[in-house]
Amino acid sequence: MRRWTKWTAWGLGGALLAGCGISDPADTPGRPARGATPVATGDGSSVDGGPQPQGWTPERLKAGEAPPQFVVLSWDGAGATDGTFARVRQAARLNGATMTFFLSGLYLLPERRRHLYRPPHRAAGASDLGVLTDRQIRDTVLNLGLAWREGDEIGTQFNGHYCGRSGVRTWTAADWKREIRQAVGFVGSWKTHTGFTDLPPLPFDYGTELVGGRTPCLGGGRTLRKAARQLGWKYDASGTGRQVWPRRNRGLWRLPVQTLPFPGRAAEVRGTDHDILRAQIPHGFYGSAHRRPHWRKEARAVLQAGFERAYRGNRAPLVLGNHFAHWNGGIHLEAVHELLTRNARRPDVRFVSFKQLVAWLELQDPAVLAALRALPVGKAPAKGWADYLSPAARPGPAHPDLPRTEPRKTG
Template sequence: MGDISRRGILGLGMGAAAAVGISGCGSAKGWESTGGSGSGKSSGKSEGRKAEPIGDGSTARTGPQPHQPKPERLEPGQKPPQFVVFSWDGAGDIGDGLFPRFRKLAKDYGASMTFFLSGLYLVPESKRSLYRPPNNPAGASDIGFLSDENIRRTLKSVRSAWLDGHEIGTHFNGHFCAGSGSVAHWTPAQWKSEIEQAVSFVTKWRTNTGFKDLEPLPFDYRKELVGARTPCLLGQDNLLPTARKLGWRYDASSPGGLQVWPGKKKGIWDFPLQQIPFPGRSFEVLSMDYNLMANQSQNATQSDPAKYPAWQRQARDAYVAGFERAYGSNRAPLFIGNHFESWNGGIYMRAVEEAFKHIADEKRKDVRVVSFRQYADWLDAQDPRVLRKLRGLGVGQRPPGGWKAYLSAS
C-alpha cells in the first residue's frame, strides 16, 4: 500500500466546507427516485411549505425533506449500484462563490450533498465567549469566526442546500487538532458537550446574531443531524459511544480506510476516507483535497504556479482512478472529502469538479452519487446476508463467478 507516513496525512479542515452526494443519477433498480434533486429545482424558498417555528425561530419544521430518493433492496443476483459521496468540511459561505458553485454543479447533475456545518460559522465573533470548548479556554477556536455578512450568506446557503435535498451534518465547532486541547483527547462526555453546543449554535442563531430579516432554517436540526466528520479525523473512538446514544446513523471520521464495503463500529456505520491510487507515485493517498495538497506542496497553500496544471491533473486522475477501480470490480463506495478553499490557485476545486463530471456522466445509469445519509438509508434497506457477501470482496476484487452467481448464493 506504500508509504504510510505520506498516505496518512490528515485534512486540517481550514475554512468552510460541505459534503456532497448525488441522489439518483441514472435509473437502475436499487435506487428508485421519489423526486430526486434533478426532478425539482429549489430556489431556497419554501414555496407551499408551512413552517412551524422551533424555539426562537432559528429553525422550523416544514415537513419531509424534498428530493429524497427511495432505496430499494437488491434482488437476488443483482449487481449493486456504484455509490459515490462527495463531502465537504465546514460548510461556510464566505462570498468566494464556492458554495453556490458546487450546489449548482450538483443540481445540474441531479445531485445531493452532505454539508458538515461548523457550528461556530453561525456565531458572531462578538459572542465567541458563548463557546466553551472542552480542554480549551472559553471562546477559543482554531478556525476563524465569520463576519456578520458571511454568517448571513452561510444561513442562506445552508437553507437552500437542504431544500435542494442535501444533507446537513456537523463538523463540530473549534476544530482543535493539536496539543492537550485536541479532540483526540476528548472523552465521550466532552464530545456530548461539543455536540450540544454545535446544535445550540445552529438552533439559536437568531438570538445570537440578532438577525430578524432571514427565514428560519427549514428543518429540526436535532432530528436532522445523524452524522459527522471530526476535525483532522481525530477522536472517533470516544465520539462513537455518544453518537450512538444520540441515535446517529454514521460517522465519516476514520482515516486510511480501504475501498471495500463498509461495516459498523459500535453500532454506527463507519464511512472512512479511503486510500486511492495516486498517479505517478508509488503509494496511495487519502481521498481528500487536503491530503493531495500535503503530498504535492507539503501543506503550502500557495506554492509554485508552474506546477499547478500538473498537480490539478494528478488530483483529478486520483479521484477518477479510485472511482474506476471500484466501478470495475467490487463496487465499493467511493468517499471523497473536500474543503471550500482556493489552495494552490484553486486547483483542487477544479480537480474535484472535473472528477465529479466524469463520475456523474449520465451514460452511467448504475452510478449513484449520494449523501452519506442517503447511502446509510440504502445499506439499511439491504439483506444483511448480501451485505456480508459484499464485505467479503477485497480492494479491486471482482466477484468470483460474476455478480449473478456471487449474490444469488446469498
C-alpha cells in the first residue's frame, strides 16, 4: 500500500514558499473579484470586493434526476501553524473541491492583546485554546484570503474552546451572541490588534460572509441555534447525526457530523479525525510507530466506507470534521487526502462547503427533499432514482421546517 509523508500526502512537496505557507507568489489575498471595486471595512482589515468566486453553481434537480453525492470536508480551528492549511487548500484546488474552514477568532489575536477577549463566565483572556505566534497569525491571514478567493467558506468555531460540563453546554443564547460578536470583531480588526499594516486585507466582510459554525466538542448546539436564528445564520454544523438527508428547523439547517461504519467493528464512529483516533488509541495522540500502518489502513477504511454507504445508497451528504493536526504520524490527514483524490472525479460527486450545500438544498423542490429524507441510512431507491424522484412516484410533500426527533448521539 502506498505510504505518504506529511508533506507528500497532499501532493505539494517543495512547491510551497518557504516559511509563509502560500502556494503561489502571484496570489494576492486582498485582490477583489474581477470587475469589482474594493470597499474597505472597519480599520482596513477587510475589503468588500464583490461576490465570492465560485467554481460550481448549484442547480435544481430535474424530474427523476439522481442527486449529487456531496462531501463536506470541514476543518476546525483553521490556524496556519505549520503549512498544513496551504497544503489542504492546494489539494482542494487540484481536485476541483471546495471546503469549509471554521476559524477560531483568537487565532487573529496576538498574545499581547489576549486580554481583549472577554469569554462568558470566565476571566478576561481565559481560553482552553492557545494563541498563535505573530508569524502564524500572518500566515493565517494570508491563507484565509486565498481560501476565500478559491471558493472556500470561512465559518467560525468561535473563540475559547470550552468543553466539558462547565463549557459551552451551559451557555445561553446571549452568551453565544457575545462570543460571535467578539469573533467577528477579532477578524474585522486584525490590523489594529497585530500592527501588521504590510499585509493585504481579507477580501471579504466576515460579518456578512458568516452564515454558520461548529461548536467546540460539538456541544451547546441548542442555545447556539437560538442565537444563530436571531443573527440570520443558515446552518449549524454541531452535534452528531446519521447519514440521512438534512432537515431545516425554523429556517436553520442541521448539518451535524455523522457516525460512520468502522470496518471490522460492530459500533460506528463519528466522522472526525479525533473520534477515529480515540477509537484506535483511548489516550494520547501518538501510539506505537509499528502500529501506524494498521491504524492508517483503518482510518482510510472508515472514511471510504462512509462515502460508499452514501454514494451507493441514499446519497445523503457526507459531513466530516477534521483538524490541521499530525496526530499519530499524520495518518488522519492522509486518510482525508485519499478520500478526496480517490473520489472527487467520480460521477455525480461534489466536494463542497457547507455554504454551497445549503445553497443547493434551498434550490430544491420541498417535495423532492421530503422524498430524499424518507430514505433510510445506506438505502438506495428500490427501483432507481428515475422512478423514485419522478413527480408521480414522490412521497407526499412535507414542510421542510418541521421539527424532528434528534438522532441518538454516539461516540
